[in-house]
Amino acid sequence: MRLDKFLAHHLGASRTIVTKELxxxxxxxxxxxxxxxxxxxSPKQIVHYDGYQIEQVTSQRYFMLNKPQGYVCSTDDPDHPTILYFIDEPIPEKLHAAGRLDLDTTGLVLLTDDGKWSHRITSPKHHCEKVYAVTVEQPLGIELIDIFNNGIQLKSEKSLTKPAKLHIIDDFHAELTISEGRYHQVxxxxxxxNNHxxxxxxxxxxxxxxxxxxxxxxPLTQDEIDSFN
Structure with a gap:
């Protein structure tokens, strides 16, 4: 992270003032x-301003990211760029995704360094709903609404999925709401x-x-953060 941005954030000062202080x-x-x-x-370096140390991270952090295709939600991957590419914050590697998306899936990712908070989002017992816009290869039949609502038997799974709400927009587009996060579930x-x-x-x-x-x-608003309590 650039030193001037770090100082501006932690001192509550403009970049112009920070430049003068430097x-x-x-x-x-x-x-x-x-x-x-x-x-x-770098994350481990110690910064002093006017003789006083400035801590690089002072509180827990909560962000939303609109993830493009081609990025993974881990913080370190030898083969693909990670979502931390987009995050210009102190010690970004301390953040983790509260519910990951696949490499080719886009959209909402929540990032935090608060493990208890993210657990309330990802733990199956909390039934946190996620809404997806889906585009498919084959036309969607109206009968799928009941099929998804009744639960679906996934390959290599012992139990049916929890009831899911399918809203068909047109033949090839739908909105799906699920309350669990199995591997590649949607x-x-x-x-x-028999669709793709x-x-x-x-x-x-x-x-x-x-x-x-x-x-x-x-950053998430306080109301957004509190909505998972």
């Missing part, structure tokens, strides 16, 4: 005076009824609705 030699990183705002700060549910998902986009988790452009992120 030029005045008031900032050190690991004991060395740094005058360039473009300096890339794709496997449609495969079980060609595009999948998560629109909502619980009461949190995706409202930002693809590739962007924002």
């Amino acid at each position: 030029k005045a030699k008031k900032v050190t990183v690991d004991g060395e005076v740094i005058k360039s705002g473009a300096y890339q700060l 794709k496997r549910m449609f495969a079980a009824v 998902v060609v595009a999948l986009h998560r629109k909502q988790i619980g009461k949190v609705i995706l409202d930002i452009p693809e590739g962007e992120y924002r």
Whole structure:
């Protein structure tokens, strides 16, 4: 993360003021005076401003991200770029996704460093609903509404899926609401009824609705954070 952005965030100051403070030699990183705002700060470095240490992370953090295709939701992957590419925050690797999306699935990802909070989203016992926009290869029949509502037997699974709400928009587009998170669940549910998902986009988790452009992120509001309590 750039040093000037870090300082602006933690000091509540403008970039202009931060630049002046840097030029005045008031900032050190690991004991060395740094005058360039473009300096890339690493997570373990110690920053002092005017003699006082600034902690890199002071509280738990909660964000939403609109994930594009081609990014994985892990924080470290040797083969694919991760969603942390989009997150310009101190110590981004401390964040984790509260409910992952596949490489080719787009849409809402919640990121946090609060493990208890994310557990309330991902734990099956909390029945947190997720809403997906689905595009399929074969036409959708009206009979699928009852089939999905009654639960579907997935390949290699012992139990039926929990009731899911299928809203058919047209022959090839639907909105699906599920309350569990089995491996590749949405794709496997449609495969079980002899269809193939060609595009999948998560629109909502619980009461949190995706409202930002693809590739962007924002902090959650306090109401959004509290909605999972």
